[in-house]
């Protein structure tokens with residue numbers, strides 16, 4: 185029975201999933217299956233875009249016949265002749281003898297190489313920029329050689345802005361009923377398989393992919409229809425960003441991919457010790473046993489990580505076979521721009537280090553770091569220092585870098601408190617954000633107003649500054665990464681209370697939140713009352729006495745809404761409740777949700793809180809008590825009143841927001 189899905193009213197997915205394929209292209213395991221996508225356009229003319237692998241020909245032919253509904257098939261556009269998309273082309277052309285093939289000359293040659301078909305009068309040849317109309321839809325053809333074979337081309341529907349991309353933007357993994365990228369948590373669930381697909385299938389052809397990306401950048405794209413994986417109808421820019429990184433051989437993250445080949449466990453032992461030392465120094469490690477993990481997964485992580493460590497035993501006067509295969513594979517996929525360290529082992533004549541060096545030395549932009557470590561059978565006690573030195577050398581590369589510019593302070597005006605009017609600092613305009621991170625599976629977050637972009641070259645850089653007494657500040661130091669959720673003007677005061685006026689040491693600030701959404705780094709973000717989220721990797725840290733300044737690369741960023749950002753000034757003017765009137769002065773009603781104060785003895789039944797929009801039920805009637813005024817200090821940050829007859833102690837810290845004495849002014853309540 186047919187199994188199809190609509191891409192839009194006149195474009196139907198007629199492909200199929202394959203979950204029984206053990207190895208894609210005979211080499212890449214696909215534990216989650218794979219989809220073969222084919223699309224049928226029902227315009228004035230009917231047009232089929234590619235066919236499918238022979239493994240799923242039965243349901244594909246049923247799909248096609250059902251969706252044609254008795255109409256004839258007028259055209260078959262062939263974008264790519266690899267048999268996972270073209271094996272059933274002969275069947276289609278035989279079953280639909282009136283169909284004309286639209287393809288380029290290289291594709292026509294390959295059709296004739298694969299199939300003994302007489303295509304006389306049945307081929308419309310196209311080249312770069314040629315156009316074709318099927319009725320309402322018009323198409324332009326874009327040549328995409330080596331993405332993934334030399335004959336590959338793409339089609340762009342200029343009517344509905346649909347780009348048919350052949351293998352590009354595909355992914356391993358069966359669709360399982362889901363057709364669109366937004367029907368799945370793509371960056372959470374599917375990115376690893378998408379990366380493994382890209383790196384192993386087209387990773388070698390980065391420059392050619394870049395050339396196609398340049399062409400695609402000029403197009404207005406509403407839908408992307410690849411031959412494997414999901415149809416993209418939203419957030420395509422996020423996926424495009426990944427392609428830009430992968431195709432330029434730019435690491436996605438500052439981390440170490442550690443692969444080892446060990447026969448009796450001694451090389452593995454050294455690898456484990458190195459991994460532990462790296463993690464202790466705050467370095468993220470992804471580790472693989474080359475005898476266990478298929479090479480395609482390791483190649484994928486080699487594209488992902490900035491630093492690679494290979495540890496292998498000597499074998500047959502060379503290097504152990506699984507490591508040899510892996511390094512051949514990495515070299516064949518043209519990986520570039522990586523830092524590499526080596527550990528070799530050999531009981532009598534260690535040679536694996538030299539062989540590994542030779543296998544990798546042709547890679548562009550490759551740099552060996554640290555001294556090669558040579559084990560004789562097993563790690564000797566005095567070699568622990570060598571592993572420590574290698575771990576430190578790598579950590580030094582990934583940890584904060586010293587300032588590139590030596591700055592000599594000029595002789596200038598000496599600092600004097602009297603020369604600095606603190607009111608100046610309230611003239612700055614700041615945004616307000618929720619800073620989040622995760623350590624050992626626990627989520628942390630706080631409000632900050634200090635995030636700002638400081639460098640525009642990719643990867644873009646931002647800084648944030650956190651109060652040291654704030655628990656989230658410590659956790660960012662530990663995690664080395666964080667998210668920034670940019671708050672919008674409709675953010676309720678309760679959100680500020682949740683993240684700003686309590687400590688993660690005492691409470692779980694995320695308890696009872698109705699959502700748990702995370703970016704691909706595993707850190708939560710705030711999807712409501714925000715307009716953007718940025719995921720950042722810390723690259724430098726500065727101690728500013730009371731605060732810590734973090735400089736970070738933005739590794740992922742997406743827009744969540746078009747609502748205006750909340751500034752610190754807007755928060756004070758419109759969100760933060762007005763100070764409670766002194767109880768002896770006025771009777772009032774206080775909103776229990778956001779703290780808004782309605783002055784007066786009677787609150788109308790139909791009253792709605794202007795801040796959080798709750799009704800009268802959420803208001804508490806406050807009847808003033810008459811009591812003597814109390815002297816003290818009020819925090820200009822959070823409004824906390826600290827009773828005090830004299831001076832606040834010099835090391836006084838606000839129990840709510842952790843700001844110091846300098847943010848308090850004398851007050852009476």
Ligand code: FEO
Pocket residue numbers: 264266268269332333351411412
């Ligand atoms: Fe999906 Fe290059 O074939």
